[in-house]
Amino acid sequence: xxxxxxxxxxxxxxxxxxxxxxxxxxxxxxxxxxxxxxxxxxxxxxxxxxxxxxxxxxxxxxxxxxxxxxxxxxxxxxxxxxxxxxxxxxxxxxxxxxxxxxxxxxxxxxxxxxx
Amino acid sequence: xxxxxxxxxxxxxxxxxxxxxxxxxxxxxxxxxxxxxxxxxxxxxxxxxxxxxxxxxxxxxxxxxxxxxxxxxxxxxxxxxxxxxxxxxxxxxxxxxxxxxxxxxxxxxxxxx
Numbered sequence: 001x002x003x004x005x006x007x008x009x010x011x012x013x014x015x016x017x018x019x020x021x022x023x024x025x026x027x028x029x030x031x032x033x034x035x036x037x038x039x040x041x042x043x044x045x046x047x048x049x050x051x052x053x054x055x056x057x058x059x060x061x062x063x064x065x066x067x068x069x070x071x072x073x074x075x076x077x078x079x080x081x082x083x084x085x086x087x088x089x090x091x092x093x094x095x096x097x098x099x100x101x102x103x104x105x106x107x108x109x110x111x112x113x114x115x
Numbered sequence: 116x117x118x119x120x121x122x123x124x125x126x127x128x129x130x131x132x133x134x135x136x137x138x139x140x141x142x143x144x145x146x147x148x149x150x151x152x153x154x155x156x157x158x159x160x161x162x163x164x165x166x167x168x169x170x171x172x173x174x175x176x177x178x179x180x181x182x183x184x185x186x187x188x189x190x191x192x193x194x195x196x197x198x199x200x201x202x203x204x205x206x207x208x209x210x211x212x213x214x215x216x217x218x219x220x221x222x223x224x225x226x227x228x
Binding site: 004031033041042043044045048050055056088090092094097098101102103104105106107108109111 | 147149151156157158159160161164166204206212213214215216218219220221
């Protein structure tokens with residue numbers, strides 16, 4: 001069982017909808033990440049949070065809005081998405097950004113489909 | 116710009132074979148290299164992490180090696196089993212303090228009973 005929990009597992013939404021993806025970890029990790037993975041492609045980094053502050057935004061369109069309300073929780077708010085945004089969205093966590101010997105732990109992802 | 120390549124893209128072997136998956140990267144300045152497994156429709160499971168100062172790591176039937184100077188890593192799987200069928204991804208963490216991982220395209224492994 002994964003120690004990073006993502007909900008929902010599947011989400012279908014229209015282009016005008018507003019929805020949120022949720023990610024939770026209780027390992028005491030202080031770095032959290034959002035990745036996007038298209039079919040048969042490797043994950044691509046979107047955002048990195050360190051100690052609840054946004055550390056990296058990989059030039060992600062503003063229709064994706066991350067939020068880290070506390071050290072255990074990471075949200076990704078979605079609004080006015082496009083069909084090409086359909087993908088598997090993965091959340092990951094690690095102990096701290098500055099520790100190069102700690103692995104990132106991934107959740108099972110949210111499969112997002114935009115109609 | 117760091118680029119990560121995995122060869123082969125797909126591999127099919129009979130059960131019981133020992134096999135090697137390859138990963139190469141263009142910039143030797145890395146913090147670490149991580150091997151992951153991904154089952155269809157699932158997230159990534161971390162298998163092994165090799166720090167830049169290490170040469171290899173072992174976990175059960177898995178052994179990962181790192182030759183930073185030549186920009187190569189291998190994942191050795193001993194006595195393969197059908198349950199090992201999955202996509203294997205390697206990812207390097209570049210020589211910076213961002214936490215960013217750069218992934219290869221993956222090798223999809225099928226182990227036939």
